[in-house]
Amino acid sequence: MVNRIFLFLILGSIAAFASGTIDGEIVKQELNVSAIVMFLIFVGATLGITYWAAKRTKSAKDFYTAGGGITGFQNGMAIAGDYMSAASFLGISGLVYLKGYDGLIYSIGFLVGWPIILFLIAEPLRNLGKYTFADVASYRLRQTPIRTLAAAGSIATVILYLIAQIVGAGKLIQLLFGLEYEIAVILVGVLMILYVTFGGMLATTWVQIIKAFLLLSGATFMAVAVMAHYDFSFNSLFAHAVDMKGIEVMSPGGLVSDPISAISLAVALMFGTAGLPHILMRFFTVSDAKEARKSVFYATGFIGYFYILTFIIGFGAIVMVYTNPEYLDVAKQAISGGQPILGGKNMAAIHLSHAVGGDFFLGFISAVAFATILAVVSGLTLAGASAISHDLYASVFKKGKADGQAEMRVSKMATVGLGIVAILMGIAFEQQNIAFVVGLAFAIAASANFPILFLSMYWKKLTTRGAVLGGSLGLATAVMLVILGPIVWVDILGNAEAVFPYKYPALFSVTVSFVSIWFFSVTDNSQGAKDEQVMFEAQYVRAQTGIGAEGASEH
Amino acid sequence: MNKELVDKIKANPDYQKLIKTRSGYAIKLSIAMLVVYFAFILTIAFEPSALAVPLSSDGVTTIGIPIGIIIIIFAFTLTGLYTKRANSEFDDLANAVKKSVGEN
Numbered sequence: 001m002v003n004r005i006f007l008f009l010i011l012g013s014i015a016a017f018a019s020g021t022i023d024g025e026i027v028k029q030e031l032n033v034s035a036i037v038m039f040l041i042f043v044g045a046t047l048g049i050t051y052w053a054a055k056r057t058k059s060a061k062d063f064y065t066a067g068g069g070i071t072g073f074q075n076g077m078a079i080a081g082d083y084m085s086a087a088s089f090l091g092i093s094g095l096v097y098l099k100g101y102d103g104l105i106y107s108i109g110f111l112v113g114w115p116i117i118l119f120l121i122a123e124p125l126r127n128l129g130k131y132t133f134a135d136v137a138s139y140r141l142r143q144t145p146i147r148t149l150a151a152a153g154s155i156a157t158v159i160l161y162l163i164a165q166i167v168g169a170g171k172l173i174q175l176l177f178g179l180e181y182e183i184a185v186i187l188v189g190v191l192m193i194l195y196v197t198f199g200g201m202l203a204t205t206w207v208q209i210i211k212a213f214l215l216l217s218g219a220t221f222m223a224v225a226v227m228a229h230y231d232f233s234f235n236s237l238f239a240h241a242v243d244m245k246g247i248e249v250m251s252p253g254g255l256v257s258d259p260i261s262a263i264s265l266a267v268a269l270m271f272g273t274a275g276l277p278h279i280l281m282r283f284f285t286v287s288d289a290k291e292a293r294k295s296v297f298y299a300t301g302f303i304g305y306f307y308i309l310t311f312i313i314g315f316g317a318i319v320m321v322y323t324n325p326e327y328l329d330v331a332k333q334a335i336s337g338g339q340p341i342l343g344g345k346n347m348a349a350i351h352l353s354h355a356v357g358g359d360f361f362l363g364f365i366s367a368v369a370f371a372t373i374l375a376v377v378s379g380l381t382l383a384g385a386s387a388i389s390h391d392l393y394a395s396v397f398k399k400g401k402a403d404g405q406a407e408m409r410v411s412k413m414a415t416v417g418l419g420i421v422a423i424l425m426g427i428a429f430e431q432q433n434i435a436f437v438v439g440l441a442f443a444i445a446a447s448a449n450f451p452i453l454f455l456s457m458y459w460k461k462l463t464t465r466g467a468v469l470g471g472s473l474g475l476a477t478a479v480m481l482v483i484l485g486p487i488v489w490v491d492i493l494g495n496a497e498a499v500f501p502y503k504y505p506a507l508f509s510v511t512v513s514f515v516s517i518w519f520f521s522v523t524d525n526s527q528g529a530k531d532e533q534v535m536f537e538a539q540y541v542r543a544q545t546g547i548g549a550e551g552a553s554e555h
Numbered sequence: 556m557n558k559e560l561v562d563k564i565k566a567n568p569d570y571q572k573l574i575k576t577r578s579g580y581a582i583k584l585s586i587a588m589l590v591v592y593f594a595f596i597l598t599i600a601f602e603p604s605a606l607a608v609p610l611s612s613d614g615v616t617t618i619g620i621p622i623g624i625i626i627i628i629f630a631f632t633l634t635g636l637y638t639k640r641a642n643s644e645f646d647d648l649a650n651a652v653k654k655s656v657g658e659n
Contacts, residue, residue: 101606104623105599112592112626115633119581123641235614242615250617251607252599262600266593290642297638304627311623538556541564544574545649547656548556 035176035363042371043191046207050195053203060404063200063411064131064386065284068551072291074209076298079282081208083110083299084215084306085161085376086168086369090346091438092307096314097321097348100241100249103314107307109266113273114303118296121274124457124543126283126292130550132383133280133449134391137456140535142464142528146452147395149471151387153448154277156475158384159421160441161278162377166426167437168346169373175343175350176366182427189423192377196385197412201285204378211371216302218361218368219309222349225356226316241318249318261502265439268506272442275449278383289546310349317348320355327351381418388414439504440482447509448475451517457543459521460536463529466521474513481505560656567655573648580640584633595626 057063070078088110096103129135134150166185173184195203230236241249273279283292321327322339332340341351353365389411394402402410429437452471455462482488484499521529542548564570598605606619 101617101619101623104620105596108592108595108623108626111630112588115588115630115637116585118634118637119585234620235611235616238615238620247615250615251619252603259597259600262596263593266596270592290646293638293641297634300631300634304631307627308624537565538558538561541561541570542556544577545564545570545652547564547653 033363034360035366038363038367039176039370042367045210046195046203046371046374049206049210050199050203053199053206057198057200057202060131060390060407060411062202063408064281064382064390066200066202066205068285068287070205070285070291072286072294073298074205075282075286075291075295077212077302078205078208078285079279079295079299080302080306081212081215081372081375082278082282082379083303084212084372085438086165086172086373088306089215089219089310089369089372090168090172090349091164093310093314093317093349093352094344094346096311097317098345099253100245100315100318101251102253104307104311105252106265106269107310109269110273111300111304111307113270114296114300116270117274118293118300120454121280121457122283122292122296123289123546125280125453126286126289127543127546127549128457128539129284131281131284131390132386133277133453134387134395137452137467138395139456140532140539141456141462141467143400144396145464145468147391149468149475150449150452151391151396153275153444153452153471153475154387154391155384156479157275157277157441157445157449158380158387158418159425160437160444161276162380162384162418162422163425163429164437164441165373165377165380166422167429169370169377170426170430171343171346172350172366172369172373175347181430185426186423188373188377189419189426192374192381192422193416193419195374195378196381196415199378201382204375204382205285207371207375207378211368211375212302214368215372216306216309218353218365219306219313221361222316222353222356222365223309223312226312226320226352229316229320229356237312237315237319241315244318244322249315260507261504264502264504264507267510268439268442268446268504271446271450271510272506273445275445275453276441277387277445277449278379280449280453281383281386282379284550287551288549313349313352316356317352321348321351324351324355327354377422381415381422384418385411385414388417440487443478443482443504443506443509444475446506447478447513448472451510451513455514455517460533460540461521462517463521463524463526463532465524465526465529466517466519469520470513470515470517473516474509477512478505478509481509564652564656567652569648569651569655573645573652576648577641577645580637584637588630588633591626591629595622 056067061067092103092107095106125133125136128139132150132154134147134154137150138146166188169188170181170185173179173187174181179187195207226237230240238250283295286292286295321341327341329340329342341347343350350362350366350369354362357364389407393410394400394407448471451474452467456467481500481502482505485505486498486501486503489495489498489500606617606622608618610616610618610621
């Protein structure tokens with residue numbers, strides 16, 4: 001069955017190749033041999049890992065958590081790998097390139113959720129859960145409604161995040177190979193499906209670790225090269241950037257233009273990080289709470305270091321790419337004027353790699369960016385597929401009585417389905433700034449996933465009714481405000497004015513979520529609610545001590 | 556976990572100490588992070604020019620840049636502090652609790 005779907009997909013993508021319309025607008029790039037060779041080496045190596053992992057992925061536990069035997073350091077690298085996505089690398093360096101200091105505001109917001117995850121979430125999550133965060137949320141609440149809601153939140157987050165990644169992938173491959181955007185997106189989608197279906201969490205983890213190492217090395221080289229150009233003087237680098245783009249790049253600017261937006265963005269990034277299903281899922285790959293803590297410590301270090309690098313890279317792009325005729329998109333300039341760069345602002349880091357290290361280093365960074373996208377979309381798809389197979393199929397549909405093999409099969413089919421959705425959405429979202437799309441994913445994670453997870457761990461009086469109604473309202477509010485907000489309502493749907501004026505809805509939707517969870521819980525006088533409150537004690541003891549927690553499997 | 560075991564663990568002084576010290580520490584560090592971050596974000600919201608002050612009269616580097624970098628380092632330092640204490644002191648307490656009820 002699954003094989004047949006693959007065959008269909010592969011044939012489908014070949015058909016898409018053959019029938020690709022040529023409408024004269026395609027900007028063919030020169031083939032970059034070193035880039036292609038490194039691409040192929042990476043794809044070959046990851047397929048090798050996938051093959052190795054496939055042989056070790058026998059049970060559902062192997063598929064979802066790599067058997068639970070990943071170390072804290074490895075998991076920290078892998079978490080950093082998940083987090084240092086194409087949206088982070090290309091999007092944030094592109095944002096720094098475009099707006100200077102505003103990019104740093106974004107980075108800091110992305111980082112500060114991590115300490116909070118460590119202090120409040122990581123340990124109870126590891127001690128209570130098995131495969132997904134819904135395990136924790138539904139620990140003492142009713143399985144069917146809670147799992148359904150948690151799965152809806154997970155899938156929504158995963159799909160939005162996937163869009164961001166796949167848009168980056170399409171543009172990158174377009175730029176490198178001169179392929180049409182749509183075909184590039186289809187190719188990434190197909191490769192991703194192959195990795196996840198066969199390699200499961202083990203392959204995903206190792207692809208993440210290797211890619212995190214390559215990305216940190218490449219970004220370090222770029223940042224050092226930029227700084228060396230200015231004798232390691234920030235003042236001199238910034239002075240040149242100001243010459244190019246004006247003094248505005250040195251201070252907060254238009255990205256967060258009003259207090260509501262600023263606070264709303266902060267809420268989205270901080271609580272959103274703690275509600276990302278693909279990140280939460282990583283905590284089940286380590287053996288115990290001690291390793292889970294170490295994971296966050298290492299991850300925060302790698303991510304923080306990486307954001308400092310992207311800041312330097314963005315400024316490097318301002319001074320070395322912005323006015324460089326080599327990277328100028330002449331066709332676009334003729335229409336809209338200004339200094340548009342080939343492939344749009346999200347390609348700033350890619351062009352910079354060429355400016356500092358020539359064709360060979362461009363090839364390396366492009367291959368790394370490609371690896372980044374593949375690794376992240378794999379992790380995302382695995383998380384989305386787990387929500388479908390573990391939460392919806394095994395727990396809701398089969399009432400916890402599904403056998404592991406059937407569950408794994410469903411997971412693999414879900415992977416294929418998510419891959420197709422990602423491809424279609426990636427095509428629809430081509431022109432959006434990918435960092436903003438991630439912002440939307442964060443809003444949903446912060447409004448639906450995080451409040452339920454957090455309150456289920458710490459608030460005794462939480463009831464099923466409160467969690468379901470409150471979480472649904474939070475999710476609906478986030479989605480609705482996103483649709484009515486400026487990005488979708490004006491930029492995509494073409495309306496003149498947004499119904500909801502703010503780009504970041506989290507402040508409102510998170511508040512709606514918490515308040516309504518509280519209200520519908522405290523007014524719940526049913527017997528079920530009383531039983532759920534009684535069960536809190538035992539849950540809390542397990543969360544705090546780890547007694548009864550899921551261990552690593554013996555291999 | 557049955558009620559008897561839960562009550563036994565809850566009565567254990569090591570457990571009580573674990574809950575008290577760990578949640579106290581976790582809350583303290585969380586508040587530290589939140590205060591620093593929201594001070595930063597509220598400055599951007601209400602008084603962005605405060606971050607636009609140049610560090611020196613002849614340079615363009617603003618005070619906002621070292622502040623941003625320091626917040627990143629601060630976040631990492633907090634995770635280090637918590638992990639160090641939790642992986643020694645708190646885990647010792649948790650292990651003592653586990654031992655007392657025959658888990659290991």
